Ligand code: HEC
């Protein structure tokens with residue numbers, strides 16, 4: 001049974017997409033290999049109900065997406081055309097409140113369609129909203145699918161085949177790359193290259209080949225070439241997306257913070273990774289890291305630090321941790337928020353009476369962005385009713401405006 005599933009997946013050449021489809025459809029597969037990730041270490045995170053907190057588990061996200069009927073109007077990976085736009089895209093919506101603002105702004109249009117389809121407007125618990133926004137935040141991370149033809153050309157063009165072999169191609173008796181094919185994640189390519197980085201780089205220096213750098217979708221293409229060469233029936237190991245908490249731990253355990261800061265906290269010898277890598281898809285992230293391996297290695301030597309090795313799912317977790325850094329919103333500006341609150345006519349309903357003012361201030365004063373967004377969303381029916389009678393247009397909000405209004409209500 002498992003074999004049949006595996007070969008169906010093998011027939012599919014889309015890297016990230018396949019990983020996800022397979023993961024969603026069949027659950028994580030697993031396999032045992034000494035130095036590779038095993039099921040044991042593929043952790044699942046619990047959704048946090050307290051504040052915006054990226055839950056990278058796409059299976060849980062997909063569940064909410066379906067439960068709340070989003071999937072009735074939106075496809076994600078399927079080709080099927082539905083009423084709403086397809087949501088798998090390369091577009092980064094931004095932080096939690098940025099993503100939420102796209103939902104907020106299309107609430108009226110959504111309502112029109114939902115009435116037609118006789119669906120109830122969904123209500124969210126904080127955990128559900130966090131999970132749903134996490135899911136939308138995660139979609140662009142998966143990046144584009146790899147192209148095995150291009151990948152093979154790269155193995156040749158980047159001189160990898162001078163030292164390596166793949167199936168019957170490349171250097172005779174070269175270091176074989178075939179073993180990587182079972183892992184259904186391009187992050188494994190980076191992890192292995194990274195672990196062997198110092199030896200490989202010194203061999204390159206000796207051999208007079210330049211340290212190869214990559215751009216665009218190169219690394220995903222190379223990975224597609226590796227997986228494609230895997231024997232039809234070989235077992236697959238699905239890594240899925242990493243786990244953010246584990247990634248934070250890896251970041252400190254491996255000493256990344258000795259040189260790198262994250263939003264100002266940490267080392268000052270290297271780019272601040274909160275600012276410089278922020279939202280970029282998985283391919284871009286692994287490419288950035290590899291392209292700097294040469295310079296990083298010199299810095300490691302200067303500081304007499306050991307080159308960190310990665311095992312199991314560590315690199316996978318680290319990458320999604322880097323990606324998660326822009327999920328949480330930065331504080332807004334209360335003065336601007338006061339203006340927005342007036343311009344969008346929030347004052348007309350909410351500050352009309354002292355009692356009304358006290359209520360919203362009391363409800364939101366200590367609320368974080370998640371509770372604020374959940375409350376706003378769940379009050380849409382009440383707001384809409386009031387808006388229709390008062391003929392107020394729907395108050396569209398950008399993520400920044402939401403941040404500012406929240407800061408304003410906090411300051412009251
Ligand atoms: C009944 C149909 C329908 C349902 C249900 C629905 N949407 Fe939409 N959605 C749309 C339409 C139509 C648009 C196009 C934009 C507009 O008209 O506002 C849209 C736009 C969007 C966008 C903006 C896309 C972009 O790139 O601009 C996002 C994000 C989105 N929907 C997410 C969701 C989520 C999450 C849910 C579930 C809570 C959901 N939608 C439920 C119909 C729907």
Ligand code: HEC
Nearest residue numbers: 158159160162163175192193196199200203204207209212
């Ligand atoms: C000058 C020779 C040389 C070149 C060129 C070279 N490598 Fe390597 N590579 C090695 C050696 C040697 C090892 C094994 C190092 C060790 O045993 O620690 C290695 C290891 C690896 C591994 C780890 C394999 C495993 O099973 O864990 C990967 C992946 C890899 N290389 C990818 C590449 C790619 C992709 C390219 C081209 C962009 C490339 N290498 C170019 C010499 C080279």
Ligand code: HEC
Nearest residue numbers: 254255256258259270271276288289292295296299300303
């Ligand atoms: C000894 C110091 C040092 C340590 C430790 C270190 N780095 Fe770096 N890193 C650097 C330097 C220096 C650069 C910039 C190289 C350059 O400018 O080309 C860099 C660049 C990067 C970049 C690319 C940034 C960009 O803007 O494109 C990433 C990503 C990165 N490091 C991640 C990591 C991770 C993850 C770790 C932990 C495993 C780590 N670094 C550990 C020194 C370090």
Ligand code: HEC
Nearest residue numbers: 344345346349359360363375376379382383386387392395
């Ligand atoms: C047409 C009137 C109207 C407008 C305009 C309006 N709201 Fe509301 N809002 C309501 C009603 C009614 C409720 C539900 C209040 C309740 O249940 O006590 C509500 C609830 C809320 C809540 C939930 C907190 C609570 O105390 O219930 C938040 C937050 C909120 N609105 C923010 C805003 C913001 C921000 C704006 C401006 C963009 C805005 N509202 C504009 C009528 C309005």
